[in-house]
Amino acid sequence: MGYIENSLREIPLKEKSIVFVGFMGVGKTTIGKLVAQKLHRSFIDADSEIERKYQMPIPKIFKTLGESEFRKAEKNLITELCHQNLKVISLGGGAFLQEEIRDVCLSHCIVFHLDLSWEMWKERLDMLIETRPVLQGRTIEEIELLFQARRETYADHHSKLITDQLSEEEAANYIVDSLKLSWKLYN
Template identity: 60%
Template structure:
């Protein structure tokens, strides 16, 4: 069997990264449907396996435990699965091992959103995001900017400020198909 990193580009997983609340799950589900792939939301997968919510895992077992479980799951998905669309939690990509596995074995799309557009979403997500709990707007902005630096290491970036999920998904699919064609024509 071929080494996983040597898989044809068409068989590699597509990984969506970006700050919490940018639409990775919604857009990822649409991309998966358009490419006839399975969709995996890492946070939902962890919740299913633990039979509890991410906030409950943070509260009962701690963030270190959550990050370990998250890292092991993502590395396994990246190295042992193919033809998936995978949505990472907002903090997952900060882990070097996760970043390396994603970049080595998958196509990584950064779903980017400006701070001004993102903070309009804050009231919708603040209550179910443990890392935002009890933080001021300034602290959240620092976290947003800090994580953006890690997200800057990717294969492709899509600015989603003025895009609805369907348009964003279409743009990702068009980009992927174009890349496949260019890659295959150069083989």
């Protein structure tokens, strides 16, 4: 049996939870949900869990409680989730900026970076702006700088997929196939 070592105990590769990271709007939630269905695993979206906990949408959490409260909740939730196996977890776009979140995800789970070119991503801006407070009040040039800067953070991952040419379904199928192949090779 092949195992990847981590600091606490050895978890068989096949049982590790899968975590999706990447910039806002790249498809972590939609593709993560499809991957979970295809692998018969439960799906957890970190943003939705936080909205459920506070009983308000994210823009309202940012407005009334502040971004720092949201980031604390994000860290506590993701740390707890990463200690559970056999899940598919989609993070919020800013979660991986916290070092503790990066560390716990990378040591306990399989981290997939979903990426998109800037040219493709900017076509989604209008659809995203209302529900993503981090994008609000910024010029397109500022958003591009944020997009490029954050790419460096997501560079810490186990696997990456550029989805420019892929539908949500195709991306999910590709991820499932590549996971199954690595389980076969390393188990």
